[in-house]
Amino acid sequence: MIPAAFDYTRAATVEDAVTALAGAGDDGKALAGGQSLLPMLRLRLAAPAMLVDLGGLTELRGVRDDGDALVIGAMTTHDDVMRHPLVHEHAPLIAQAAETVGDRQIRHLGTFGGSLAHADPAGDLPGVALAMDAVMSVAGPGGMREVPASEFFVDYFTTALGPGDVLVSVRVPKLTGWTTHYEKFHQLAQSWSVVGVAAAVRRSNGSIAEARVALTNMGVTPVRARGVEEALRGAPATADAVAAAAGRALEGASPLTDGTASAEYRTQLAPVLTRRAVMAAGGL
Amino acid sequence: MTRITMTVDGVRYDDDVEPRTLLVQHLRDRLGKVGTVVGCDTSNCGACTVLLSGKSVKSCSVLAVQADGADVTTIEGLAGTDGELHPVQAAFHESHGLQCGFCTPGMIMSAVDLLTENADPSDAEIREGLEGNLCRCTGYQNIVKAVRSAAESMRASVPSTPESAATTEGVTT
Numbered sequence: 426m427i428p429a430a431f432d433y434t435r436a437a438t439v440e441d442a443v444t445a446l447a448g449a450g451d452d453g454k455a456l457a458g459g460q461s462l463l464p465m466l467r468l469r470l471a472a473p474a475m476l477v478d479l480g481g482l483t484e485l486r487g488v489r490d491d492g493d494a495l496v497i498g499a500m501t502t503h504d505d506v507m508r509h510p511l512v513h514e515h516a517p518l519i520a521q522a523a524e525t526v527g528d529r530q531i532r533h534l535g536t537f538g539g540s541l542a543h544a545d546p547a548g549d550l551p552g553v554a555l556a557m558d559a560v561m562s563v564a565g566p567g568g569m570r571e572v573p574a575s576e577f578f579v580d581y582f583t584t585a586l587g588p589g590d591v592l593v594s595v596r597v598p599k600l601t602g603w604t605t606h607y608e609k610f611h612q613l614a615q616s617w618s619v620v621g622v623a624a625a626v627r628r629s630n631g632s633i634a635e636a637r638v639a640l641t642n643m644g645v646t647p648v649r650a651r652g653v654e655e656a657l658r659g660a661p662a663t664a665d666a667v668a669a670a671a672g673r674a675l676e677g678a679s680p681l682t683d684g685t686a687s688a689e690y691r692t693q694l695a696p697v698l699t700r701r702a703v704m705a706a707g708g709l
Numbered sequence: 710m711t712r713i714t715m716t717v718d719g720v721r722y723d724d725d726v727e728p729r730t731l732l733v734q735h736l737r738d739r740l741g742k743v744g745t746v747v748g749c750d751t752s753n754c755g756a757c758t759v760l761l762s763g764k765s766v767k768s769c770s771v772l773a774v775q776a777d778g779a780d781v782t783t784i785e786g787l788a789g790t791d792g793e794l795h796p797v798q799a800a801f802h803e804s805h806g807l808q809c810g811f812c813t814p815g816m817i818m819s820a821v822d823l824l825t826e827n828a829d830p831s832d833a834e835i836r837e838g839l840e841g842n843l844c845r846c847t848g849y850q851n852i853v854k855a856v857r858s859a860a861e862s863m864r865a866s867v868p869s870t871p872e873s874a875a876t877t878e879g880v881t882t
Contacts, residue, residue, distance in 0.1 A: 476728065534770075
């Protein structure tokens with residue numbers, strides 16, 4: 426299986442990439458690590474006329490400390506993200522989830538920004554970005570703009586990125602004093618999540634002061650489980666309280682049926698995984 | 710056509726390629742490196758694994774143009790110039806880490822990559838490290854045994870560094 430023919434250009438700068446993508450309009454596609462795009466090209470699920478390779482943009486790789494946040498370059502590979510000391514220190518939820526993406530070979534090439542821009546409902550990092558209140562820095566024909574995760578994922582495999590837009594970096598607020606966990610359920614031979622739950626918990630004096638919970642693959646976009654968060658705010662840090670709160674995991678969710686699992690199956694799974702995720706995040 | 714330069718198994722190649730050419734096609738059809746095989750064609754099985762700038766990748770899911778300027782190592786580049794097998798190849802032979810053999814090139818390349826990072830993996834770490842490679846004969850027991858055995862022989866052949874020697878001394882005294 427060979428991709429349909431396309432024109433190819435290797436961007437030397439972000440501005441180059443924006444210009445090339447804007448010129449190609451809806452027929453253009455940015456190539457990051459290619460670990461989702463290449464299989465789609467080969468299956469001819471996608472056939473862009475122009476591929477703009479971001480692989481040479483070394484300024485988009487790496488993680489830096491920016492005071493109260495980390496800034497993760499969009500072209501940083503999963504392998505680099507999951508090993509980065511700053512990510513381990515300030516955003517261990519991202520390191521934990523990145524380690525579950527694909528397999529070793531895929532993590533060597535697949536990128537953090539690529540996963541977010543691809544916006545596969547079964548991808549793990551969009552849900553994690555949503556739970557972390559990450560903010561995307563996007564370069565476009567009109568200049569730079571910031572898009573919060575809550576507005577970035579708009580539909581099935583669809584983000585707020587338009588023609589000519591390039592995801593440059595992701596700003597992840599440090600969660601100081603929080604503990605986190607990513608709970609993932611998947612088939613052994615496939616690393617896509619059937620359902621995943623990203624949880625962050627801040628405990629205080631035997632209770633849960635605040636929690637953040639986002640669900641993977643419980644809708645066409647990742648879903649922030651606001652009902653669970655509301656139920657956990659100020660709740661005692663006990664298994665019973667967490668189980669009760671997890672019962673609200675389906676508020677706002679609208680799971681799909683696909684080749685991996687039925688919507689009913691996911692409906693059963695989400696509250697269970699939410700309970701496990703919050704328990705583990707809270708050290709309970 | 711796009712001009713690319715690639716060093717494959719120590720030899721430099723300059724070629725004009727169609728941008729849609731996959732790295733595995735380029736290796737096999739243009740450069741004759743048929744030791745790297747195409748298995749599933751869907752980026753699941755890992756049979757086509759090669760090292761790209763020292764890291765394992767599935768060459769069916771990389772465009773040849775993405776590897777421009779890179780150093781590629783295939784299964785054909787592992788043995789010494791005198792034909793002496795790489796320790797991982799030798800271990801797969803000794804431990805019979807194969808049944809039909811189709812997954813073997815990819816298994817060996819992934820194992821080489823894993824052992825570069827972790828010189829002494831547990832069985833669980835070996836299984837996890839090879840999660841991107843499928844053996845449809847389900848010959849995993851001997852594959853794990855081969856990787857464990859390769860790790861042992863590779864550790865034995867590497868002289869300990871002053872730091873690791875100091876650590877060992879610290880533990881034993």
